[in-house]
Amino acid sequence: MIQKLKSQNISFKAFTLIELVIVLVIIWIMLMATVYFSGEQIQKVRDKTVKESILAEMQSRYSRNLWSSSYAGEIYNNMEISMEKDGNNINFRYLTGKDSEIQTDSFVDKFEIKRITTNLDTSDINDIDSIALNYSPYNISCKIWTWDENYADVYFVIRVNDSRDYCFNISQKNCRFFEMSKPKCGILIGPK
Numbered sequence: 001m002i003q004k005l006k007s008q009n010i011s012f013k014a015f016t017l018i019e020l021v022i023v024l025v026i027i028w029i030m031l032m033a034t035v036y037f038s039g040e041q042i043q044k045v046r047d048k049t050v051k052e053s054i055l056a057e058m059q060s061r062y063s064r065n066l067w068s069s070s071y072a073g074e075i076y077n078n079m080e081i082s083m084e085k086d087g088n089n090i091n092f093r094y095l096t097g098k099d100s101e102i103q104t105d106s107f108v109d110k111f112e113i114k115r116i117t118t119n120l121d122t123s124d125i126n127d128i129d130s131i132a133l134n135y136s137p138y139n140i141s142c143k144i145w146t147w148d149e150n151y152a153d154v155y156f157v158i159r160v161n162d163s164r165d166y167c168f169n170i171s172q173k174n175c176r177f178f179e180m181s182k183p184k185c186g187i188l189i190g191p192k
Contacts, residue, residue, distance in 0.1 A: 043163060050109050050160040051179070054090075054168075057107045058177035061092060062135070069137035074102045081133040083156070088112050114165065115157035120187055135175060142175035155180070155188055165189055 015023075058081075064071075065079050076094040083090050088111060094102040118126045131154055134143040144151045156168045167185035169178050180188070 043161070047160045047164040050111055051158075051166050053109055054107075054111060054158065055177060055179065057090070062176055065135045065137055066140065067138075072103050076102050077136070079135040079137070081135070082130065083113055083116065084130040085113055085116050085128070109160075110162075111158050111160045112162075113156060114159050115155075115188065117155050117188065118151045118153065120155060120184065133170065133175060140174055141172060144170060144172050144175075157185075157188055 061079065061081065069075055069077075071079075071094040074094075075096070077097045078095040080093040080095060081090060082093070089106040089108040091104065091106050093104045096102060116128050116131050118128065128146055130146065131151075132145055134145065136142075144154050152172045154170050156170075157165050158168060159165050165185070167180040167188045169180050170176070171178075
């Protein structure tokens with residue numbers, strides 16, 4: 001068969017070993033770049049998922065409180081949300097008129113509250129160790145307080161998955177948890 005092909009002047013061309021090695025190196029470089037960028041993207045998605053779960057939990061509790069005064073089948077007069085600096089949970093307490101608890105539960109995820117402050121003015125930042133939000137059913141406003149003082153606004157820096165910081169704000173006017181813009185977050189993250 002080969003003699004027949006040679007007689008017809010058909011030539012065979014093949015890749016050399018060096019050409020094959022060069023192609024394999026190029027493929028390996030492209031694969032490693034894809035893996036590196038994919039890993040970074042996966043981490044960003046994980047961080048955003050935790051951030052969104054915090055926002056969803058806070059919005060869910062807020063909405064439930066606007067439309068109902070019962071939790072676990074019992075009537076409550078106050079819902080109290082508390083957070084502590086360096087903590088990795090958000091505590092929820094449902095209280096009756098006699099200040100006895102119906103139920104206490106916590107939202108825990110891969111986050112840490114790095115900072116709680118009441119002022120974004122860089123000359124007078126007031127860091128605090130813990131904060132409590134007191135919600136009454138059917139009411140959009142709330143009371144934001146520590147054990148000795150009331151506040152109109154409070155700001156949080158929350159680190160998710162030990163890698164990325166997000167900033168949130170709660171205002172006494174509407175008591176919803178909002179993510180802050182990057183410039184304002186930069187002010188909050190900057191001085192410590």
